[in-house]
Amino acid sequence: MRKCFLTGLLVLVPLAITVWVLNIIIGTLDQSLLFVPERWQPRTLVGFDIPGFGAILTILIVFVVGLLANNLIGNYVLKLWEKLLHRIPVVSSLYGSVKQVSDTLFSSSGNAFRKAVLIPYPHANSYTIGFLTGAPGGDVKNHLVGDYVSVYVPTTPNPTSGFFLMMARENVVELDMSVDAALKYIVSMGVVAPE
Known part of the structure; x- marks a missing residue:
């Protein structure tokens, strides 16, 4: 009986933790809908909330920002934005540090974890x-x-x-x-x- 119980735990605990973490991530991303006007939210359009819609919207926004930043005009605007952020006292040091770490970790030519x-x-x-x-x-x-x-x-x-x-x-x-x-x-x- 104890062996069956432990086997059940070994099967269910990783599954439960995975579902819990995914629920937290999707729930957090769904909060991005707070920035969408009320008339464009799923509750207004279809009459009910759509779980994961905020996650899809967040991924879409990240993709569009990446797409815009990869062209000449977007790259110029991005450099202007970074210059502006570097002039704000507290934001400058925080943004600069986070930018360096993220450039290292996410860059395809970066040195992180080679x-x-x-x-x-x-x-x-x-x-x-x-x-x-x-x-x-x-x-x-x-x-x-x-x-x-x-x-x-x-x-x-x-x-x-x-x-x-x-x-x-x-x-x-x-x-x-x-x-x-x-x-x-x-x-x-x-x-x-x-x-």
């Missing part, structure tokens, strides 16, 4: 998985003797926090593992081993 690596951490006799993010730059590289690489070591089970390390390339072993597989391995605390 390769999964195995490194000795926190001491020489224990190892952890990290992600190669590039090479040290600026004045930092002037003070490092030898060939160094930048490595991000995520924490388990929450990979959004972690440690940034600059390590000698000779101490970093590149793994034959995709970044997705390495992240699953880290988040599952080693339970979901890569194939």
Whole structure:
């Protein structure tokens, strides 16, 4: 009886958490309908709310903004908008930081999470998985003797926090593992081993 109960939990808990997270995301995106005039909202047009309509609208808005920003006029307007934001004291530092991080993470030519690596951490006799993010730059590289690489070591089970390390390339072993597989391995605390 206990075995059947635990098996049921193993099946239902991931499903319930997935549905819960999707519900929160779609509910949050549906709140974007608050910016749509009342006469264009689904409740007015068809007589009832349509779950997920806000999510579709948000995706459509993001796509149209991306489409506009990719042409010459849109690119010019975007640069003017960024100049304006950089002149506002508090907004300038916040927007600049978020923009740098998002450019690094979402850029197709960015350096974020290029390769999964195995490194000795926190001491020489224990190892952890990290992600190669590039090479040290600026004045930092002037003070490092030898060939160094930048490595991000995520924490388990929450990979959004972690440690940034600059390590000698000779101490970093590149793994034959995709970044997705390495992240699953880290988040599952080693339970979901890569194939």
